Amino acid sequence: MEMNKRITILTGHFGSGKTEIAINLALNEKKIHNKIAINDLDIINPYFRSRDVSDIFEQLDIELIAPANRLQTSDLPIVSGEIYRVLHDQRYRVIIDAGGDKDGAMALGQYYHEWKELKPELIFVLNANRPYVSTFEGARDTIEQIEQAARLQVTGMINNTNIGFETSMEDIHKGYEFSSRLSDLLSIPLLYTSISVDIEKEASYFAKRHRVMFIKRYMKLPWEG
């Protein structure tokens, strides 16, 4: 899946899978474009952030913009000032990985004047198997709160419904149905469904009929191969 706009911001409820999608998006964009920058604006999570897979970005020559090394695990809500450089440099494709919920989206609000000029895509990542977004009301409230904190309108949704390593096609269908209806209800386009490469085979029929981005999981636990 290619990015519609030069700048794509990923938001979502807490634990929706934004970071894995951000990493996969960056890798996909790198196949087409020369200069890719991924911005880790996560001020919520202490672990499992874009900055924790910095070696992958380095190998693939993708610029990671994150707090300085010595501050990476500082537990401080800091973002790197370097973001301005890539936001205004037209040669860059920019992916911004924000923290979850309205609290994470708050880090986006400070760039209000940039957004007015640059008109980025603001994506809401949805995993309907997470607490508080498995109902329309819950998902709608979360989107509204994020929009308010980010001072931006959500322009697209990604259905990332899964339950981790036990995800089946049933979850994918359920999530697709839910997010399609949510998309109609809120008039926010459903861009595509993201599905783990682990079930690529099972999902092949679904992928023929719907827009799908197959994603690889990069943030692994120490006992996962």
Place this chain on the structure above:
Amino acid sequence: MGKVLMKGNEVIAEAAVQAGCKYFFGYPITPQSELVAYMARRLPEVGGLFLQAESEIAAINMVYGAAGTGVRVMTSSSSPGFSLKQEGISYLVGSELPAVVVNVVRGGPGLGNIQPAQSDYFQVTKGGGHGDYNIPVLAPASLQEIVELTSEAFDIADRYRTPVILMGDGMLGQMMEPVEFGERNESELPEKKWATTGTRGDGAPKIITSLELNAEALEQRNHKLQQKFARIKENEVRYETYKIDDADYIIVAFGTVARIALNAINKARQQGLKVGLIRPISLWPFPEKPFFETRDRVKGYIAVEMSAGQMVEDVRLAVNGHAAVDFFGRTGGVVPTQEEIYQKLLSVSGGITV
């Protein structure tokens, strides 16, 4: 309700709510803040009360107050904040009040860092606060196991009128896994006749206190507490074993480290090395039985921990010189890798001789 994808910290909170915990007093600290945040949102939905205290010390004393009324109550923290709660925990034990205290351990000592660790083992199993006491400590290794053990923690607390600690490391708190909240097994628990909910002319006033000025009387209370700890030691031991029947070497590990060790064990088994695992689930009471049963036939044990070597002391006590006890650990928030554990196995066993 089907399976949901949750963070470990959220699972602890939801499991507590499902176990009937309606009161939570806490103060946020990484890497367990999601637990506090979840409770803040969830408890009002079930008619409970969430209160962010001004400090960890305030929170544990609020727990003391709530527990005195007989309700199910919980607080949680991570290492430095958990240290602050020690005085209150000792008071809970002394006053015989049930409560669940969660410690999502991070790297220490001191402020340390926010990475996963198990270096609060001594603190949770050997007292922690002042006075003669022990606390039942449960250490889950997966998010599904959190569901079960959180519920058990509340039951044990009520059954023995004593605080129970649920201990995990930062990784367990932050990672996500599918979980299912099934029907809870309601165990039969004693009625809380001691709860201070007001007298209605139906007897003498009820007093909950750990104060006892008379030395003989305080000694009597200590005897009573020690008898209670002996009953807990007899009834509340929990552990799991993996392939220990034919094992030459046994790895001892708890929590997430046991999951990493399991991979190293399987790799060693593929190479012909007979290795098994003892995973203590209750850290106190420490499971001695699987050691008594194996210590005269195995060549050695290796304790693997995210600490400089704490549980290994309990392993040595249980093995009591019958076999060699070795140790491998990483500290400061570094998580041991399966390759490191495998290499340790090779060096202890003298390598593979097939």
